[in-house]
């Protein structure tokens with residue numbers, strides 16, 4: 837599972853809303869009750885950079901098993917300790933450099949969780 841912030845706009849009354857979920861489902865308009873609205877935009881927020889004290893950053897990741905909540909956890913290094921970065925740029929650079937490995941690890945975890 838990934839984690840998404842889904843943005844909706846009602847095609848009948850033009851109201852907008854957003855909802856967080858582990859997929860990009862249709863939703864119902866809270867204003868007029870119109871159903872089957874598809875999100876016009878979905879942000880993948882599976883991985884988030886978190887600001888820590890002193891300008892440091894860590895990386896939060898929604899585990900493959902998250903369904904009802906993102907259940908964010910610190911991304912950990914090979915030593916099992918949470919990864920801490922000097923700033924957001926360093927965290928972004930790490931994510932870019934390790935994108936393939938992170939994606940492969942998530943895929944493996946999802947296979948394990950869902951078969």
Ligand SMILES: [Zn+2]
Pocket residue numbers: 846847848849850851865866867868869870
């Ligand atoms: Zn509506």
